[in-house]
Amino acid sequence: MYLDYAASTPVDPRVVETMKTLMLDDYANPSSTHAAGRRIVAHIEHATGQLAALLGCRARDLIWTSGATESDNLAIAGAAQYRADRGRHLITMSTEHKAVTDVCSALEKQGFEVSRLHPDRSGLLDLAALAAAIRDDTQLVSIMHINNETGVIQDIEAIGSICRERDVLFHVDAAQSVGKLPIDLGVLPVDLLSTTAHKIYGPQGIGALYIADRPGCHVEPLLYGGGQQRSLRPGTLAAALIAGFGHAAEIAHGSMHDDLQHLSALRDRMWAKISELPGIVRNGSAEASFPGILNVSIDDVEGESLLLALEPMCVATGSACNAKTQEPSYVLRALGLSDEMAQSAIRFSLGRPTTAAEVDLAADLYRRAVERLRALAPRRTA
Amino acid sequence: MSNEPYSDRVRELFADLARAGDLADAAHARVDDQGVRISLAASCGDGVLEALRFRAWGCPHLLAATESFCRDYEGRPCSDLLDFGAAEVMATLPVPTEKLGRILVLEDAVHSLGQSVLRDLNDDNG
Numbered sequence: 001m002y003l004d005y006a007a008s009t010p011v012d013p014r015v016v017e018t019m020k021t022l023m024l025d026d027y028a029n030p031s032s033t034h035a036a037g038r039r040i041v042a043h044i045e046h047a048t049g050q051l052a053a054l055l056g057c058r059a060r061d062l063i064w065t066s067g068a069t070e071s072d073n074l075a076i077a078g079a080a081q082y083r084a085d086r087g088r089h090l091i092t093m094s095t096e097h098k099a100v101t102d103v104c105s106a107l108e109k110q111g112f113e114v115s116r117l118h119p120d121r122s123g124l125l126d127l128a129a130l131a132a133a134i135r136d137d138t139q140l141v142s143i144m145h146i147n148n149e150t151g152v153i154q155d156i157e158a159i160g161s162i163c164r165e166r167d168v169l170f171h172v173d174a175a176q177s178v179g180k181l182p183i184d185l186g187v188l189p190v191d192l193l194s195t196t197a198h199k200i201y202g203p204q205g206i207g208a209l210y211i212a213d214r215p216g217c218h219v220e221p222l223l224y225g226g227g228q229q230r231s232l233r234p235g236t237l238a239a240a241l242i243a244g245f246g247h248a249a250e251i252a253h254g255s256m257h258d259d260l261q262h263l264s265a266l267r268d269r270m271w272a273k274i275s276e277l278p279g280i281v282r283n284g285s286a287e288a289s290f291p292g293i294l295n296v297s298i299d300d301v302e303g304e305s306l307l308l309a310l311e312p313m314c315v316a317t318g319s320a321c322n323a324k325t326q327e328p329s330y331v332l333r334a335l336g337l338s339d340e341m342a343q344s345a346i347r348f349s350l351g352r353p354t355t356a357a358e359v360d361l362a363a364d365l366y367r368r369a370v371e372r373l374r375a376l377a378p379r380r381t382a
Numbered sequence: 383m384s385n386e387p388y389s390d391r392v393r394e395l396f397a398d399l400a401r402a403g404d405l406a407d408a409a410h411a412r413v414d415d416q417g418v419r420i421s422l423a424a425s426c427g428d429g430v431l432e433a434l435r436f437r438a439w440g441c442p443h444l445l446a447a448t449e450s451f452c453r454d455y456e457g458r459p460c461s462d463l464l465d466f467g468a469a470e471v472m473a474t475l476p477v478p479t480e481k482l483g484r485i486l487v488l489e490d491a492v493h494s495l496g497q498s499v500l501r502d503l504n505d506d507n508g
Contacts, residue, residue: 300439302439302440302441304441304442305396305440305441305442305445308388308393308396308442309396340417373439375402376399376402376437376438376439376445377419377437377438377439378412378419378420378421378437378438378439380419381414
């Protein structure tokens with residue numbers, strides 16, 4: 001049973017068909033000027049239009065990348081470098097994805113300063129703290145839309161408004177939200193937005209970065225050579241993957257309302273079935289949360305054993321762990337969880353194919369695993 | 383390089399923790415350390431370990447190692463408990479070296495159980 005859709009989704013069969021056409025029939029290099037090359041360009045332009053329609057932006061403001069990690073790197077490092085002569089201070093949150101935190105750390109080694117704001121216990125950013133953290137030399141704020149571990153949704157409109165007032169660029173890691181929540185970049189005060197295909201039933205290996213066409217908003221490239229995509233991200237465009245992303249975006253656009261209703265019903269069903277377990281807590285805001293993610297911790301259950309006891313169910317642990325390192329999730333620790341509670345965290349992430357029967361089975365497996373492990377344990381001493 | 387964190391042996395033991403439980407009228411030992419908790423019980427007859435049971439809170443490797451110990455030591459002389467060493471369990475399951483500390487907690491618990499068992503035997507003989 002697969003309940004790890006926040007990590008990756010299966011490719012929609014309709015998307016596979018679109019990609020097959022390009023892989024088998026229209027396989028020319030889009031940089032070639034012959035007819036076959038021009039057909040590929042048309043496919044790419046069509047896909048760019050599909051993603052632009054989902055995002056409410058202009059097609060020319062989109063750059064294709066290899067995924068959200070590259071988009072985050074290009075946005076943050078690229079914008080920081082572009083605006084370095086104005087200032088070298090960046091702001092992000094301690095609960096961001098590694099694709100953001102690690103590039104920030106790399107920039108610190110290059111002489112940039114980074115402020116990492118902590119969320120409240122529900123995972124939300126304190127807007128007053130953000131406003132207070134912005135300095136005269138602040139150039140960029142990077143805050144994710146939906147947190148990949150907890151599903152907490154940040155108010156990107158309010159955050160972006162604060163950034164606009166202070167003439168600071170605002171980057172959003174929207175890997176978990178594009179195609180799942182309405183996003184209208186024609187209205188939202190967002191300057192840079194990262195996304196990826198494989199969270200919305202598109203292929204792995206393709207992403208995009210939105211760069212707003214406004215003064216002061218630009219990125220320096222990370223790669224050089226070829227001149228494609230206005231030299232901002234050169235390299236032969238992965239036409240089949242781009243076409244797949246475009247089609248997945250179009251499908252997500254059309255099914256977003258139904259998807260949200262479906263996920264909400266399943267998430268609530270799941271929580272109703274396990275919330276009676278003694279010592280269970282839901283991590284992150286219950287109100288400002290994406291319904292496709294339910295993150296729970298439970299008292300007096302060891303996380304790694306819980307994860308193994310749940311096999312073959314595919315879920316994510318709250319620990320950035322493998323058998324070698326059992327470091328508790330830095331995201332959950334930032335929400336104030338103890339190491340033990342953070343280690344016991346399980347992220348159930350639901351998707352379009354998830355059924356009520358699967359949710360019932362998952363809840364039953366979880367209850368039984370918790371009860372089994374608790375029955376094994378000696379009582380805690382005072 | 384394998385990214386499989388558990389050997390087949392660890393998986394088998396974890397799936398069938400048959401020695402988990404309690405024993406009445408038995409020698410006991412308990413150690414809480416390194417973020418894990420282990421409680422052991424042993425019943426003996428004629429200087430031989432007749433039954434071993436455990437309760438444990440910890441990772442799959444610790445649970446598997448404790449189950450493995452209980453299975454392996456039933457039927458052996460009680461004095462063997464004092465010879466139990468973490469190194470053998472680490473090698474046979476195997477357990478990643480990063481988890482040595484947890485297996486040393488098991489070793490402490492087994493040695494403590496051995497001392498308790500031998501003390502009871504001496505009391506009976508005295």
